[in-house]
Amino acid sequence: MKITKYDQVWELWKNYKDAMQAYVLKKTKDPELTKDLTHDILLKIHKSCCSKNEIQNVRSWLFQITYNTMIDHFNIQKKIKQSKVSNPEPVMDDIYQELAEFIEPLINLLPEKYGIPLSMSDIEGIKQQDIADKLQQSLTATKSQIQRGRKLLKVEIHSCFHIKESKTAGLFDFDVKESCSTLQKIIHEKK
Secondary structure: OOOOOHHHHHHHHHHHHHHHHHHHHHHHOOHHHHHHHHHHHHHHHHHOOOOOOOOOOHHHHHHHHHHHHHHHHHHHHHHHHHHHOOOOOOOOOHHHHHHHHHHHHHHHHOOHHHHHHHHHHHHOOOOHHHHHHHHOOOHHHHHHHHHHHHHHHHHHHHHHEEEEEEOOOEEEEEEEOOOOHHHHHHHHHHO
């Protein structure tokens, strides 16, 4: 799709504005900042009119603009804070922290043969030789089980999440699928 008329911009805006605002509000948790960033997003979309660039997936393109606008804002804020503070603390990416809360329950869904060594290795940080000793098996078997556990965990992640990522920014959002009852239960318990 090419945006060749300003009417197309307004039509896109009308169709996606609420979803983009909800996404920004979820990430910023600040209604006033959401209004400001949403306005910036509209301006960027408006500027893209008549650029003759082909847009393959309109929704992804719009959310990439939304994501980049938020990142630009937070980078500016980070620079301002760093100039005011001599030893700034590193900023942790909330999205990875959110996702990490679900990893252990997903590991617990794996067969014990793979879940236990994987948890010991990747969650508890135990050396693989020590895991092999504790499980009274060879190091080769332990390494194999951990690798197999990681592959099975990846399958679980893709079956339980709608993951939104881009080539440039990596993971920028995720949602738990309704079909993943184990994680849905965890979400409802948090509320």
